[in-house]
Amino acid sequence: MKTLGHRLASPWRRSTVAAVVGALPVLAFPAPSLWWFAYVALVPWVLLARTAPTGRRAAFDGWWGGFGFMVAMHHWLLPNLHVFTFVIAALLGALWAPWGWLVRRLLGGVPSRGRAAAALVVVPSGWLAIELVRSWQGLGGPWGVLGASQWQVEAALRLASVGGTWLLSFLVVALNVAVAVLVAVRRARVPALAGLVATAAVTSAAWAYAPRPDTADRVRIALVQPGVVAGPDSAQRRFDREERLTRELAGKDVGLVVWGESSVGFDLGDRPDLARRLAALSRETGAWILVNVDARRSDEPGIHKSSVLVGPDGPTGDRYDKMRLVPFGEYVPARSLLGWATSVGEAAGEDRRRGSGQVVMDAGNGLRIGPMVCFESAFPDMSRHLAEDGADVLLAQSSTSTFQQSWAPGQHASLGALRAAETGRPMVHATLTGVSAVYGPGGEPVGPRLGTDTAAAQVYEVPPAHGTTPYVRFGDWPLHAALLVLGVWAVTGAGRVRRSARGPLAPPARTAHGSPARPGR
Structure with a gap:
């Protein structure tokens, strides 16, 4: 029986699969509004990236998955921007390339319990870093932020008053990572379950004690x-x-x-x-x-x-x-370079003027x-x-x-x-x-x-x-926390992951008499 890696040996076949699984989360948003699907929608994407043969291939899995997500989330732009929709999706999809690499780094091969536990925090933090970058108005703004899929869920809305949509995105990605670990990494199921229990306890406490508006x-x-x-x-x-x-x-x-x-x-x-x-x-x-x-x-x-x-x-x-104006709809970024977009779609023929406050x-x-x-x-x-x-x-x-x-x-x-x-x-x-x-x-x-x-x-x-809600008082603290997690992991965790990825050292070769062999013999 062929393994997943053998079945996806072709780069183009693997890229196509990555684009398809990357598009799955859009089903949690209106119009389908399958909000519960967000809790497992990223699992196929995570499993694909962790099985990549190299870090470079995992980055491509992230890129192609991001491309699929962007096309699916903005497919309604196709009649207006035409081929330019795919160009924008390809550019924004590149933001997920480091995320794909991160998934493989932490969950690839046979990860230790420590690596799997770290993935429950580091991988969602990486996702939040992507949402932060693409939320810049010049890149189209925070349309399709993963946490926004939970707009109908009363408990999730209560948590939004604590940490905004960013907190919801972090928790949704953490749930997906935990499910992926439970499915594919048998030796790390204990920390995955522990992470789920800890997440449930913390979110329940936040839900219970979050102040109600007057x-x-x-x-x-x-x-x-x-x-x-x-x-x-x-x-x-x-x-x-x-x-x-x-x-x-x-x-x-x-x-x-x-x-x-x-x-x-x-x-x-x-x-x-x-x-x-x-x-x-x-x-x-x-x-x-x-x-x-x-x-x-x-x-x-x-x-x-x-x-x-x-x-x-x-x-x-x-x-x-x-x-904040809609890129291409109300103004064309770098019009001297991208003005041709007006000839292939319904981009703004004249830039609107911005307000000051x-x-x-x-x-x-x-x-x-x-x-x-x-x-x-x-x-x-x-x-x-x-x-x-x-x-x-x-x-x-x-x-x-x-x-x-x-x-x-x-x-x-x-x-x-x-x-x-x-x-x-x-x-x-x-x-x-x-x-x-x-x-x-x-x-x-x-x-x-x-x-x-x-x-x-x-x-x-x-x-x-x-x-005043905690979110109004403390602002985008989940984003700051995510960046801090990524910084700490980059300084302290990446080195340990590299050492553990090499595996245990092989025992020294021995001579016929049983003594360790020396170099040169």
Whole structure:
């Protein structure tokens, strides 16, 4: 019977298998939402890398697995970026090459119990280092962070308030490593079981003692989702539909109305008629209105995406300009070198302008809101800083209309549950065409989700929250701990692993008389 190594002797066959097993974790995310699958999804990838004949081959297993993960996680970009999707996936997939090497270094061959025990901490730390690097906005941001797959799990959301999504990623990878050791390394099953028990004990304690947010009287917040509006004059027709839906909220005692990203396609300074119509809506509904203006400004150059608060007398002057732009979607990195992407896909023909800082707005009746725009809701630090600055409610104005029939709208909406749980603040995710959703301060869903087939104005009873979660107080400490673990292992553990990998020294050869042989004889 052929071993796994013999069956995968061909480099291309092995690379194909690596890409396939690397893609498996995406099934834990929306739309499949098989959250439980995340606990074993990495096991085939770990088993493959540990059987690599050389460290170089293990690095390629990591690279190809990362390529498969990136393609699967961002497959909905293919109709827009075409072949460039694979180029980006290949570049980002290289981040997993050191991880594949690390898996083989710690679990390859017949690892000792010490190496297997170290793998339960070092391998998840290596994964977190990858998520840290690829979370840089210029590389696409933290979309598809493994811990985000647990957005529906109450216990996981509670742990997110302690260490953010990063802590969830670490624990999910640690579980996968433990399962891989139980399956493939018989002599190390005891430390694997001990690691599982220790993880369960620590996480249970964190879950039990994590503070709950203090909630105040509920405020009625309405989301206006106009649905798909296409064709000529779509910006004007979308505004008209949003206006009509907002009028339905009159008499419903709403305190705040939120429109989605790019809900206003005109600069309100150039279109005072629209500003007057918005002010009239505010008076008619008795609510403040948060719109999102996506237009070229009359008072400064360039196109901005801005959250603008409108009251009964018109725009209040509170404005937040989007800071973190979507690579290729809203700007082209190094346009002089990569500008050709606009000819093979739907990359931005003109770079949007960046904002300079986050803003907390007073939306009346003492309600303080912290707006974000589009995929800024993927960045845990942005919502954490808004909570630190006194926001009672977090809001994200989004539009995934380009990817309407894909997994993207559901994936994006799910991030709101994590940001709410991390900060202890309710999160409102308002879109143009779905999926729109609201989450309470523990990440629990509030009211109905508005799917991609819905056009409606929906009212939610939202509980503003106060207090500070451990994650808001201590920040990204799991990332710092992971880097510390990798540094300590690099200094102290790598040498021991190299010595143990060589195996025990062979006994000295003996002469026919039984005495040790001497060199030269």
